[in-house]
Amino acid sequence: MDMLQTSIDGLMMGSTYALLGLSFALVFGVMRRINLAFGACLLFGASLAIYLEPILGWGAWGLFLVTIVGAALASSYVERLCFAPHGKRQGDVTAMVASFAVWMQLDEISSQLLPQRTHAFQGIEVPNFWWGELFVRGDQLLHFAIALVSILLLYLLLYKTRFGLLVRATADSSETAHLLGAPVPWLGFTIFLVAGILGGLAAFMILSADGYVTPLFGLWSTFKGLVAMIIGGVGSLVGAVLGGLILGLVETHAGAALGAEFRDMVTFGMVFLVLIIRPGGLMGVKIYRTDSLAQERV
Amino acid sequence: MDIYLASVLTNMTLIAFLALSAYLVLVVGEVSFGQQAFFGIGAYITASATALAGVHIFWGLLAGAIGGASFALLLGLLTIRLSGIYFAISTLCFAELLRFSLLHIRFAQNIDGRIIGPDGPEGFSNIRWIFENNYAVTDFLLLAVTCLIILLIVLFSLERSPIMLGARMVGDDPVLAQSQGLNPTYYRLSFIAFSGAVAGFGGGLFALFNTHIEPAMFGVMLGIHGLAYAIIGGCGSAIGPLLGVVLDIGLLESIRQLAAYRMIIFGGLVALLLVFRPEGIVSPRLVSRLKSRWRKRYL
């Protein structure tokens, strides 16, 4: 029974990791780039939300809205400053490095907004309940449902709309998509926006479940998202979801069995092993990308 | 020289070692988020050698450098097939796993009434070699700066050698380098090991200066700062990372009122700078242009 309880908790946690991983996978899939400032954008959204709360007085819904909008805004800012100015391929590492600088910047802006080390984050009140012998936290179940719905909506967006086809074609080969008339730069911007929204949603859910936010949240969520994406296979959307769920499960079980300290180490160890043994992740993504035009190193 | 200024300068010198170690990895075309682990390993080894085994700091520091190099080489061998973001994340994991191991090493001895030795999360206290041998703060600064200068001389003389040229070629385009007959793996491993040595040496100095070290000091943020300085300063020459260190710490210390907003300004400036100068301030292109101008004028 304990195993089942832990697994349920793990899946709940994992569903939020899945959203984080999806954000990274979307950006990497379409643009072949990593936004290291991602977590910092989420932290900014959350910090802005808490900062504005007394002014707006909208309670939990205010936090929800501002976190998402703040994260999306920050994400767009990062795209404009760090990603748009740098050309394809040679600019990939520079863009990542620039995002790294803005990560530092956003982290400090967030510290300015929330000067104390810990701030309360009041989520939506949902009653907890017992399902037979299993204890289910109401808010986590709600978050799981929201995550599921978001993933479903994302799927519909990508596979049933013209926009989605543009995105997937660009992810497959941006040169060919450009040749066929796809507005590749505009797509890049929009994808960052979507990633920011998804991330903001995930951030709201994680912080509500925890009940507080600390300055380390930026680094933490960036790392979790990257790990979810890597376990699943870099750039693969299905992989990101699976990776997030697996990360949640492994982490929760490790924490239950070995304690919180070991829990993080198990995560690091697992990622390291994945990278050494099967860098392509669950979905077996090729880590050397062979484009017809050239061979690119990821 | 007043003690405060001496400490600031010493800290800059020690961080410079970390920044230079990150730079060495950048030269072969990779980004490492894990140099702080080798810094930490060097610190612990030098501390053990000098405080536990009573060895002279020369041998202690050498041991720290060798320790750093060995672990770096191990990492390099494990990640031999990886590059880019995969390599970067694996360095982060490796560093955290090492730090975790340090949290669990307990070998504190009671020597002459003092507790000396690694004591898990409590750290390693009483690394008192420089005090027991009557080194003033300014003496140590001189020692640290001298070591840094020696390292810089080595790096500058390497700049024009086939080794550095080959390494930069590998960093730029490993496929092209291979077609020219270079073995990218060989360069990668050597430079990663070298970077570990540099970080380990710096860590050893850090342990001696601080007299107390603990695993929490060698976390991700430390490595990220070192990396930041190397990237911002530019990887065209060893001067780059130094420039990065001076810019950030110098700025921090001199503009006190802005201290709280330092990263906001610095981070934004860096991203902006990269738009116009993608390879950092001291970029390889700038370096070759300056070199050819110097050559034309003086030769």
Added chain:
Amino acid sequence: MLSVNNLVTSYGLIKALKGVSLEAKKGAVTCILGPNGAGKTTLMFTLAGILAPDTGTVSLLDQNLMGLGAPKILRKGLALVPENRLVFADLTVSENLLAGAFSQSRAMSAQVSDDIDKMYDRFPILKARHDQPAGNLSGGEQQMLALARALMSRPSILLMDEPSVGLSPLIVDEIFAIIKQLNDDGMSILLVEQNATKALQVADYFYLLDQGKVTFSGTPDQLKDDDIIKRAYLGGG
């Protein structure tokens, strides 16, 4: 129909095209021959708007194409079937065809699905595989897909970069039969080919490109002279 005048394109300091002038007449199959490295693909990419030229003019039906990016050039009626096909491997065949219509506005969606049906009529093998990922198709099938995809944008002129590369002789015959058929139906085609024999069977006019310059031009009959073929493939002279 398509006039190119003194086109110069460089890669950094290297001039790949050193002043190319040619003309592709309406309703004709114009062929560009030349050895490797002559600049044939550079020419195609420049015309399609992927590479920006240094100087020169390109006009299609008296419309200037210079300085326009690939999407705009596509809308003006110039479609390129690139070397190595470049299909979207993870997308299905039908999605690849839809992608070909990116340049058409949303309002044309009815027309787009009509066009897809027409493509399926012309290329029955694509219809059979319509919901398979394009990566699963054979080389020849991918070439057909790339061709159909280019046709989806309703071009006035079709550019093809080495359609025979990597394909077996039987498939190459099939592809060239389709090219002939398209031309018979009125499509203007500008073709780059290594396989001189096959190309000259369908060409109305040809140009020889060597080291970034046009060294010879004429009709297939004029090519009966062996000397010219030698010049095309050994360069110099």
